Amino acid sequence: MSVASASALQQIWGLGPHTSEHAVQLLRRFPHLRISSGKRTILQNARAGGVRNSFHLRGRAIDVIGLEAELRAAADLARELRVGQRCTGPEEVLLERMGQSGQHLHLAW
Ligand SMILES: [Zn+2]
Helix, strand or coil: CCCCCHHHHHHHHCCCHHHHHHHHHHHHHCCCCEEEECCCCHHHHHHCCCCCCCHHHHCCEEEEECCHHHHHHHHHHHHHCCCCCCCCCCCEEEEECCCCCCCEEEEEC
């Protein structure tokens, strides 16, 4: 699936508008990366091993999968990208399980 639009990401992954705008901008620059998780129910979050107050529960986080080098570059870009004048940037940028199974970049806005 190519990254269509922020509204598509809102529908598919349950993301809020600000989060989806960040996600689109990031994935446009890294088209090989894929979202593996977006908004979660409490049950889904528990099964995924998420923390209790995860941003995933509010549609404010995504997990992204791909090659380690690209995930690291995407993390660097995510720390710098702002969308809109009042945007203060990401709440969380976490490279998880690098080099292991389940490797992903967790991002929350
Ligand atoms: Zn996550």
